[in-house]
Amino acid sequence: MGSNRQDREATLEAPADVLAAQPQALLGLTVLWHPNRQRIGEQAVLMFEGGCCEVHRNAPDFQRAGSDVGQALDHQGISRTPIRFLRNADGSLTVQSSASRMHFEVDGRVIAAAAEGQILGVQQLANGVVLRLGSSVLLCLGHVGLLPSPQRDGALAGVGRAMARVRSAIAQVAATQLPVLILGETGTGKELVAQAIHAASTRAGQAMVSVNMATLGESLAAADLFGACKGAYTGALGARKGLFAEAHAGTLFLDEIGDTPLQVQPMLLRALETGEYRPLGSARTERADVRLIAATDRNLSSAGFNQPLLRRLEAYVIAIPPLRERREDIGVLIALGLSRLGGDRPATELPVSIIQTLCLHDWPGNVRQLHHLLQRLVLAQQAGDPLELPGLEPAPAPAPPPAAA
Incomplete structure (x- = not known):
């Protein structure tokens, strides 16, 4: 979660001038899980009056994008006695548990009602802190924008600012003909971003060719991309159409662009600069009107990649955040995944303890890994097998530092 934000006049639950008076980045809560699935993804900005903010059954009000009406959590498992968050000068928070008997956890650690206040550090807040209130409600505490962003489908789903910026970038660049370089770890949804750009562009009615x-193969990569004449290489029994020709008037998506053979990279650069290429074994130059989108999970700013080509590819860059940096979106992704995987069966229900573990995991394989695990859980549940999370049980949380005096 980043700290930049756009100034807006409308807010979740307070006038803009009140929010502007907040000394640090805005902190808020996102509903990760709730017995009423429609509440998942709703957000609330925390208002620190006198350095203190209270959370309980009846406050604060949570809101989803496009709605002018806020609603408290209003769940019987949540106490009316407040949990208090005290803002410290260094940007950390001190959390004081409710004096009630309500079950309360912070990042998987049970906080007793009589416990001293616990400090949530700046980095902990940046990562997103998972709170469990009672037996059924999970919240993510972290940095938020002034307004919640709308949810979307697929790997681009999310209510946090990170995915809102990605969706905004897609809308901006889709209206142009610029080459696009998509950066992101494996499983973040790079191809889905490319598909979204193509679908929103003036080329949407034409082909999108992906490779x-x-x-x-290194020996035939040029033929695959640019085509080849009959006899251009051993086994070329006829003329061959390349991917550039197939994508004419449309979009060509080159995934894992960092693995492009070195001898092909200057050919790609020429095609990008002039729209011209020469099929293997041909004396004629061909032209293709192609919008190029490339993607990689590697650092291309190295001697192993053609730097002039990189300069052309990065005319517009979209960086997709890893799932561990958008923890506030995990509940939305889980709910969406379960809804799709359930098919015609009744809505799949998973124990809140499992949902909590999923929300606490760092997901090195990102959205793809989460989706695959949800598939296994749904299949196990439909077969009546035990629900297991091998390798996902979170490590015991370190003992938190004592609250400041």
């Missing part, structure tokens, strides 16, 4: 550059 994983890591699958192209």
Whole structure:
């Protein structure tokens, strides 16, 4: 979660001038899980009056994008006695548990009603802190924008600012003909971003041709991309149409662009600069009107990649955040995944303890890994098998530092 934000006049629950008076980045709560699935993804900005903010059954009000009406959590498992958050000078928070008997956890650690206040550090807040209130409600405490962003489908789903920025970038660049370089770890949804750009562009009615550059053999990569004449290489029994020709008037998506063979990279650069290419074995130059989108999970600013080509590719860059940096979106992704995987069966219900574990995990495989695990859980549940999370049980949380005096 980043700290930049756009100034807006409308807010979740207070006038803009009140929010502007907040000394540090805005902190808020996102509903990760709730017995009423429609509440998942709702957000509330925390208002620190006198350095203190209270959370309980009846406050604060949570809101979803596009709605002018806020609603408290209003769940019987949540106490009316407040949990208090005290803002410290260094940007950390001190959390004081409710004096009630309500079950309360912070990042998987049970906080007793009589416990001293616990400090949530700046980095902890940046990562997103998972709170469990009672037996059924999970919240993510972290940095938020002035307004919640709308939810979307697929790997681009999310209510946090990170995915809102990605969706905004897609809308901006789709209206242009610029080459786009999509950066992101494996499983973050790079191809889905490319598909969204194509679908929103003036080329949407034409073909989008996709290729994983890591699958192209080094000896025939040029023929795959630019085509070849009959006899251009051993086994070329006829003329061959390349991917650039197939994508004419449309979009060509080159995934894993960092694996492009070195000898092909200057050919790609020429095609990007002039729209011209020469099929293997041909004396004629061909032209293709192609919008190029590339993606990688590697650092291309190295001697192993053609730097002039990189400069052309990065005319517009979209960086997709890893799932561990958008923890506030995990509940939305889980709910969406369960809804889709359930098919015609009744809505799949998972124990809140499992949902909590999923929300606490860092997901090195990102959205793809989460989706695959949800598939296994749904299949196990439908078969009546035990629900297991091998390798996902979170490590015991470190003992928190004592609250400041």
